[in-house]
Amino acid sequence: MALDTGKPAPGWHIAVTDFEGEAQLSGDRVTVPKPANPRVPNSHVAARRSDDGALTLQFSNSWIAQLRWQGGKPLDLSPYLAHGTVEFDLNVVDLAHGGMKFKLGCGQDCERKVPFLFAGRELAGKGKQHISLALTCFWREGDDFSAVNVPFTLEGTGSGEISIANLRFNKAGKATTACPDYRTQSVTPERLQESWAVEWWLPRHEQKLAEIQAHRAAGRRVDLVFLGDSITQGWENEGKDAWGQHFAKYNAVALGFGGDRTENLLWRLQHGELDQMAPKAIVVMIGTNNTGDRLEDPALTVAGIKKNLDEIRQRQPQATVLLLALFPRGEKPDDLTRRHNAKINALLPALADGKQVVFLDIGHALMNADGTLSKDILPDWLHLSPAGYEIWARSLEAPLSPLLAP
Structure with a gap:
């Protein structure tokens, strides 16, 4: 035909x-x-x-x-x-x-x-x-x-x-x-394959390796690491003030890359981004781009998240991993991607044992009482404003404080 x-x-x-x-x-x-x-x-x-x-x-x-x-x-x-x-x-x-x-x-x-x-x-x-x-x-x-x-x-x-x-x-x-085989795409490590990212993605990876090495060379202990996508990368921009107030004292490192899906984070982990440091706690949130890019079967996205957790545990066995539920997206509760992420979030607690991996869902703190989102918190219904990052930071104080204590 x-x-x-x-x-x-x-x-x-x-x-x-x-x-x-x-x-x-x-x-x-x-x-x-x-x-x-x-x-x-x-x-x-x-x-x-x-x-x-x-x-x-x-x-x-x-x-x-x-x-x-x-x-x-x-x-x-x-x-x-x-x-x-x-x-x-x-x-x-x-x-x-x-x-x-x-x-x-x-x-x-x-x-x-x-x-x-x-x-x-x-x-x-x-x-x-x-x-x-x-x-x-x-x-x-x-x-x-x-x-x-x-x-x-x-x-x-x-x-x-x-x-x-x-x-x-x-x-x-x-x-x-x-x-790609859709059944294994989320667990097969790969660089981010987008034209808008290809010129900066690998250089950013190298910059992050250099940042980690600089901490090591200066004798600074990195106690806290964030792993994720553009929402995590936003700590360097809209979230800069909240980061400085809440996390800089831990020599924290934000390993967030805009557009990343589970397979892209996995590639970064396997190419050294968690090496040469020994953090006490690692905050992980990844998967919303698996939804946004290909509306992937939630079970496949969760398999990708699990693969990343396995990689983290292998490379940093001393760290407690704080596994975050995907943040709400879309203005209203009936948004397709919001509902899809909710299916992923429902499967995530099974990946946590409450000791080495702890599950935390702070989505309610980012929403209005009726489940809608506010432009004051998520201006594009996906990424956080400075106020949104402050909410996120405060929501992490209770679970992180005992892990990061001297």
């Missing part, structure tokens, strides 16, 4: 999208128009169709740029699932400052993706390459492939230029391109 890149079948069209706009590629080329008051004024997304039917997506300074097949009668891809592939010819012209992903619909309000940043950059400048991905790369237990209304999306982020041609589904294809 071909999804013609030259001239889509009746009813189908190719949408070209930016974070803030959309256009239809009906002729040879199109540029996504900007809204009157753009949030990303310097972004640019355009697409063109070549005489040979190849489609080229050009994007710069873009949060999300897409070529998306949509609008036609939903396709039944279920007969293709067992042994099928999605195949196409890919030409990565430039991806030095960008990333890319492939996406496939999987039923109503369902979408699955395969990240391709590292692999895509390796193909840059090498001309046309044949890509063949197993359809199971895009499948999760319970997905419905019988009525797929967005059968394929090529997505870019940052800046780059990518061409695609001869897009088709093969019922009995041979997959030649690797993809």
Whole structure:
């Protein structure tokens, strides 16, 4: 079954999208128009169709740029699932400052993706390459492939230029391109694969190793470590004052990296971030990006959290680990990601023994009485304000004080 890149079948069209706009590629080329008051004024997304039917997506300074097949009668891809592939010819012209992903619909309000940043950059400048991905790369237990209304999306982020041609589904294809196994993704260590992070993520890792070494060289004992994602990284920004008042006296180290999921934290731990120190207490909160990025099965996210706890216990057996429930996100209690995180939190107490690993849920302290969130505490319904960090710090005083006593 071909999804013609030259001239889509009746009813189908190719949408070209930016974070803030959309256009239809009906002729040879199109540029996504900007809204009157753009949030990303310097972004640019355009697409063109070549005489040979190849489609080229050009994007710069873009949060999300897409070529998306949509609008036609939903396709039944279920007969293709067992042994099928999605195949196409890919030409990565430039991806030095960008990333890319492939996406496939999987039923109503369902979408699955395969990240391709590292692999895509390796193909840059090498001309046309044949890509063949197993359809199971895009499948999760319970997905419905019988009525797929967005059968394929090529997505870019940052800046780059990518061409695609001869897009088709093969019922009995041979997959030649690797993809993550969703069942083990959360426990398989990996660097963060996002274009907006790739330029600073490894340098930050090296900076944190140097920070730890500086404490050691100066004879300062690091008694407290925080491990996590952007919420933990925020101790260095919005939470700076609270950090200075409550934790600096312990020579505390905040090992938070924006965007990190469980597998990214695991990579950092296995590459030395907990070495060369012997903290008394380690505060861990990780997993909300497993939800936000891929709405992962809660059990799989908890498996990733457990894998990190095992790594921490192996490297720092003397430390007491304070395992935090994921903070509430989304303005209202019925928010999809809030409800999803609640399922993860319900499973976390089983990972704690109350001695070496202690579970703590302070979510209620960050919410209004009716369960809604306040912009004064979580301005974007996810990250904390300075007031939010003060609440977090005070909530840790009682459980941390006896652990950090001289």
